Amino acid sequence: MSDLTGFGNYFNLNGKVALVTGGSRGLGLHTATAFLKAGAKTVIITARKYEGPQGIGQAVQKLNQLPKIRGRAIGIAANVAQIEGIEKLVSEIQKLEGRLDILVANAGATWGGPFETTPDWRTQKVLDLNVRGTFNLARLFTPLLESSGTITCPSRIIVVSSIAGTHVPHVGEHGTIVYAISKAATHHLTKNLAVELGPKNILTNSISPGFFPSKLANGLIEILGGEEELKRANPCRRLGQPDDIGAVMVFLAGPGANYM
Template identity: 50%
Template sequence: MDDAKLDDFPSLFSLKGKVAVVTGGSRGLGLSAASALLQAGASKVFISSRKANACEAAVKTLNALPNLQPGAVAVSVPSDISTISGVEKLLAEVTRQTDHVDILLANAGATWGEAFDTHPDSAFAKVMDLNVRGVFNTIRLFTPLLSRRASVEDPSRVIITASVAGLGVGTLGKNGTYGYSASKAAAIHLGRNLALELGPRGITVNSICPGFFPTKMSNGLLAISGGADVMAGDNPMRRLGRPEDIAGVVVYLCSRAGAHVNGDAIEIDGGALWNRGELLSPGKAKL
């Protein structure tokens, strides 16, 4: 009957006392995830994005949330992680305020829609620089902080925000997101390589793969695909993603409940990726 005994079940999904860094955390899925980390008990969550005003606004909102642990705080650290100097700036500011990091959510990302024949090299490069190179450099430079208190029993966590577009086919046609789809596939594969590299150091690396969530980045694609109601109707669950859908998976992966999950890519799309009745056409979009 020992199988029925669970070690301290009430704390299984708790993040009490954890220190987190969320890139791209000033809006959208990153902000939802940051809110979840704080409300699950994290003591400090660093919010980073390119725009200082956006970071400050996000931090103000997060620090006004109910249900926070005493002393818990969100901290604004604006930085552009598409460049190595931006990642170094972020690391320096975080290091100034803490000697360790328990959770790194590599969420910052960009997309670009353009027809194949006119798709500019500069746009492809911009998307790849942020979505792949920026993710790699952020994880690489933060690994010493992530390793500081990591152990087999209590590993530090890295979560990469990828997309179901990296698992299937993204948007084609006049608003093709070729760089975005390629970058997210690369990010997922990068995560699996780093899971093996960093696992022995007490760091798990997993990817989350959202489908359509009504966010600023996806609203343009939603509009050209017929709108939120049409996209929801095509989903097996008959709805689009909600902030709680991201929040739940992030808390799971960062808590003791997800301590033995490593190298995974979790789809958060209501099953849309596997909806075999849904055929992609040049005007049909998936994220």
């Protein structure tokens, strides 16, 4: 008989402090919701703006109204494409909690259009947020993550990448070459971080979602024929749903993935 001593605790985030970038909507908000439902003590979400219908203020309010949660959500406005924004986050979290157990690098930018006329500022924006921002988040939060992690209970970095990083998804008029390049870079960045930070008791993994209805993806979904067309092209005959993200995020952040 196998001695599964931790079986009842695989998805337990009790007492954990998590940061989710781009947490005001879409995959980031699904992740923050799942963490709180799994028992996290504090879930910090960040985006560039606090106010407005897409700002983090409205998301924090929704999160803190979730039934039966024991923890709390906190919002901090910051631009994680810039080193100053990340340094601000580190300072704020040190003051608020003094620790960090889980870092989810979810904030991202995309661009679609013809290859030949791609504006350089668009290239810079996508690469600054998706690649440099993710690298600097991991680098600057390493001390807090290292101080929280142990060999039996490591801290976590979860990078939200994309299936666009492993194949050529769209070319021509609606090509997303810069986005695809940036996500391929985050795949290899994740591998490097896993090896670099593993000895510090920080585990690093990435996820590569397909299409989920969100502000980031909705424009391209419509261009490609709409949700129904993309559902027919998917072997599962559907697009991603909030529970799909919540489940994988809680698994990667919890004790069940202590050796992943």
